[in-house]
Amino acid sequence: MARGEKVVRALYQQHGAALMAYANRLTGGRQAWADDVVTQTLVRAATATDLGKGMQTRLWLFRTVQDVVGEGTDTVVPVAQRRQLAVADALFALPPRHRDVLVAPGTTATTGAFAALHAFKAALAARGVTKSGLDDLLAERQQ
Structure with missing residues (x-):
């Protein structure tokens, strides 16, 4: 198993439920969009160089969820x-x-x-x- 995959699995196991709930709230309950947001957030986390540096991991993840939703609002909402x-x-x-x-x-x-x-x-x-x-x-x- 590659390092990135391990990171994604560990982050999802620890924060996945909270990320999904937050993404669902930000996307107005659109489950498919929320799933995509969480997936994109975890992909970014796997390659992030600043994850956990000077900012708590969960805070970084929630901020990234907000960013991903914001990026998608131009075309989706x-x-x-x-x-x-x-x-x-x-x-x-x-x-x-x-x-x-x-x-x-x-x-x-x-x-x-x-x-x-x-x-x-x-x-x-x-x-x-x-x-x-x-x-x-x-x-x-x-x-």
């Missing part, structure tokens, strides 16, 4: 849906306490909502969504 994908991913990345405040109807926890909106805005910015309409909403909340 229409432009209008890319922002929706980023918004959904940002929402799922929030801690449950923030996510619940944002999506639960009739929530009156103003302090929790304010903190949740700030966390959501940061998560969106990390995904390249800078004009989300949250700036105006946050400015209103602070007054």
